[in-house]
Amino acid sequence: MKTKFKFNTILLVITLLINSFVINASEKNNFSDPDPDKDKVLIYVLKNILTRGHFVAKELNDDFSELVYNSFIDGLDPSKRYFTQEDLKEFSQYKYEIDNQLLRDDLTFYNLVYNRFLDEMKKAKSYYAALLSQPFDFDEDETIEIDYEKIPFAKNNNELIDYWRKQLKLQTLGRIEEQTELQENKVKKDSSFKVKSFATLEKEAREEVLKNMDELYVRIEELENDDWFSTFLNSVVGAFDPHTTYMSPNIKEKFDQDISGKLEGIGARLQKKGIYTHVFELVPGGPASKQGDLEPEDIILKVAQGDEEPIDIVRMRLDDAIKFIKGKKGTEVRLTVKKKLDNSIKVISIIRDVVELDETYVKSSIVEKNGKKFAIIDLPSFYIDFSDDAYRDSAKDMEQEIERLKGEGVTGLIVDLRNNGGGSLKTAIEISGLFIDQGPIVQVKYRGDNPVVKEDIDPKTQWEGSVVVLVNEFSASASEIFAAAMQDYKRAVILGGNQTYGKGTVQNVLPINQFYPKYETDLGYLKMTIQKFYRVNGGSTQIEGVYSDIAMPSRYSYMKFGERDLEGALAWDKVPQAKYTQSNSYSNFADVVYNSKQRIASSENFQLVNEYAKWLKKNQDETSYSLNYKKFYEESEVKEVEAKKFKSVFDYKSDFTFSSPKYEQDLLKIDNSLADKRVAWHKNLSKDMYVSEALNVLSELKLRDKSTIIKN
Known part of the structure; x- marks a missing residue:
């Protein structure tokens, strides 16, 4: 999560670090004047920043x-x-x-x-x-x-x-x-x-x-x-940890574009790891996301323009690689990709398009089941923009969306956080507050300090109905803060993969010249881990993430995946529990969870997904290849036959009909592009077995009398 700090806030947080370090640097004899050896200057500055400012005293x-x-x-x-x-x-x-x-x-x-x-x-x-x-x-x-x-x-x-x-x-x-x-x-x-x-x-x-x-x-x-x-x-x-990185001046420029400009083309955020270009995340609604084959942590090996010969981008500078991947709307790019899941090599064809930022905002769809109206709210990220006084804010958008859905008689909500990689801590707290009266949401800890409890102080509860939170292995950071709060308050049923990503740290980007002002050349930037997050129950979301109340088989079920798969990731730990009162919202929580687990265990669809996940794991573990052509070809044929068995693994069609809320109906009549996007989204929802099970759970939940609570 990249918590949005203003520059003055950063200074307040690490004032002692800056003051002591800048003074010491100016007093150090062999650094009294800028050293012409930039490499030595960087080593000197970085080791001082890290040993004094990183979350871990290493x-x-x-x-x-x-x-x-x-x-x-x-x-x-x-x-x-x-x-x-x-x-x-x-x-x-x-x-x-x-x-x-x-x-x-x-x-x-x-x-x-x-x-x-x-x-x-x-x-x-x-x-x-x-x-x-x-x-x-x-x-x-x-x-x-x-x-x-x-x-x-x-x-x-x-x-x-x-x-x-x-x-x-x-x-x-x-x-x-x-x-x-x-x-x-x-x-x-x-x-x-x-x-x-x-x-x-x-x-x-x-x-x-x-x-x-x-x-x-x-x-x-x-x-x-x-x-x-x-x-x-x-x-x-x-x-120090895998999220702490040095960015040279040109990489920092690309990092800034990663926030805004690197989205055009295929709609993927990329990052360099060693000699390889990795897919960091996909932009919701972007061409790659819609195409469906490219996934986070995939490695892009080659890039081809349409039918042209592919160009190898291994060891290529990130900015040069991006130039080949970007392109005009409507043109084809073919990516040769090494898949994270099973190490297989796959060529993925994507038609470039303009990435619509509107698709990264909150949207909802209404569906009926057993005579009741339910809604699914898609929250792609916990977005906020402090640079604009009239900024778009996910918390404000969620509040408005919920109010509109209440006006249409919706009685239960699915909050879809799948593939939501996080965003603003502020909005995560405020959105959590929409579902509870008031109280602590998350605990934030700096190195050597006691944890600070971040609370929702608004006594108003925007939504008092039933809630299911849908997550997967890519739900990270702010998503985990929200899901953890809903789970700890017993306010929602968490449904999805076995556990979420497990990123419970926050990084800030610091200009290195700030710590060594005498050096005139741009020294670059340090992205450094400075905080750790903890649930209100005291446990960290680091490594562990949030375990689903109802775990559903997914393609990642048997993979080493997420923060726990990163070498050197900070460990899980805990702090004292915050003082909070569970809402204990449901009278039949245990029964609903049991029923759902029984349905999933007996579902042929989920059984096939589970088999597919095991097959992917087997392929991931098989890393030896024959160099005898006949055997190589035979091995490929066997894998191709096995793969055909799982061709229909996600072929699913429910009887649910999804529709846009009333306020959006008039917009759809005048905006054909938006109408097409909603038709596509609703079609995908009706084919989504995870959404169908979330609706089953939602329809069974019974709200408890609010006077029945558990005190902590």
């Missing part, structure tokens, strides 16, 4: 040193293409010395590894060129492990070249399979189509791989020391 010791050591080497060479065990033996003399070097602003370790990396990259050009100049033997019975964490670094240069051979052979094999399938499809359409021989396909595949490798190394050679040093800095700051 010592720069041998354990810290080992984290930086492993992270930096993995950041430069995740596929184990460059370093050998002989290199690591030399590097390891500094494995437990990096902390001491950082304290001295000493870059000996960085310089050794970085310069060796540059040397090995120059050699690599000759490796791949020579290996791709001759045909591969696809009759040989050998395998490759693509989970590089499972294999050691090559013992020596000869074994390193063999690693290269296998990786290039796999790329060539994949290309041959792709072209073979294209030929087979063409023959089905045109029996006179002339099929190319295997030898020809193999040669063309090697040529294509060589072309891609050459293009990759052209981009690598354009990178400068600042780019690689940023990798080292992120190894240092990332040792």
Whole structure:
């Protein structure tokens, strides 16, 4: 969650940090004047900010040193293409010395590894060129492990070249399979189509791989020391926690665009992790979200414009990668993606469009069941804009939407927080307050301080009817604060995946020059974790997230997913429980939960989803591939047959009819675009088995007399 602070607020929060650090910096003899060595200045400033201002008081010791050591080497060479065990033996003399070097602003370790990396990259050009100049033997019975964490670094240069051979052979094999399938499809359409021989396909595949490798190394050679040093800095700051990152000036500019401008094209927010471009999140209502195949944490490997040949974007600067992914409305972009779920490689075609910001705002739909009116409110994010006096505010929008729905006789609400990655803490508190009289919503804690209870102080309850909160594994941060409050107050039934994402921390972006004002060059920014959130019951939402009252099978059910899957994530802990009074709203809560679990267990639809989730997990765990063409093709055929079994996994159709609330009906008559969007949304709702079960739960809930409460 990025809590919106004004600059003065940031200063109040970390005044002591800034004052003491700036003074100490000016008094330090070898930094009395700006050091021409920008790298040393950055190390000096960052270590002081982090050790004094990060939520966790972490010592720069041998354990810290080992984290930086492993992270930096993995950041430069995740596929184990460059370093050998002989290199690591030399590097390891500094494995437990990096902390001491950082304290001295000493870059000996960085310089050794970085310069060796540059040397090995120059050699690599000759490796791949020579290996791709001759045909591969696809009759040989050998395998490759693509989970590089499972294999050691090559013992020596000869074994390193063999690693290269296998990786290039796999790329060539994949290309041959792709072209073979294209030929087979063409023959089905045109029996006179002339099929190319295997030898020809193999040669063309090697040529294509060589072309891609050459293009990759052209981009690598354009990178400068600042780019690689940023990798080292992120190894240092990332040792505090995975959400703490260093942003160079140009990356900060892209980060700002991530808030506003990076949404055009396919409607996805992207971020760089090591050499890869990851999908951070999808914009609700955007082209990628509507298309449905691209998901958060997927890795984009290649980008193609329509029918053109794809361009490899591995190791490409994020801003350059975005240029290829963006494009004019109506044009096609084809993304070659490594799926987070099962490590499979998939080509996803998306038609670019203008991302409609209106689709990121609150909207609702009304449905009838058993003679009663219910509504689903879609809340894509906890949005707010402080820069405009007439800003759009999710809390105000929710309040208005609820009031309109009450006017139409709606008796129960589903609040849909699926894929809601968070937003403003202020609006999360205010929206929670719409469903309770008043009381604490969340506890906020800074390092070394006692938790501060954030309360809803408005005694008014905007909605007193039944509530079901629909979540999934991508519901994070502010979504978890709201869902946790509803659960702790026993105000709503939480329905969805086993647990939500589990992000219970907040970061702020700090300009580094603020801490070292004498340095005239822009030093970049530090995004640093400064707070942690806790439920009113005292437990953190960090790692654990919010466990659903009713867990429904999803494609992520057996995956390691969310904050708990991030290396170095801050631990779960608890603080004293806040003083609050449970609403204990329902007289039949336990019965409704039991009934729902029975329906889900006996549902063929949910049983198939559960089987699908197990299959995805199995594929995720299978990271070894045969490099024998016949076996490779047979393995692919088996997976394709298995996949067909799950082709209809989400084919579901309910008898529910969804419609827009009355206030929107007049708008639909004059706005064809909005009308089309609502038709599509309502159609999707009627095909959504999770919404159907939420309606079943909602229809069974019985409100308790408000005088019956549990005191805490």
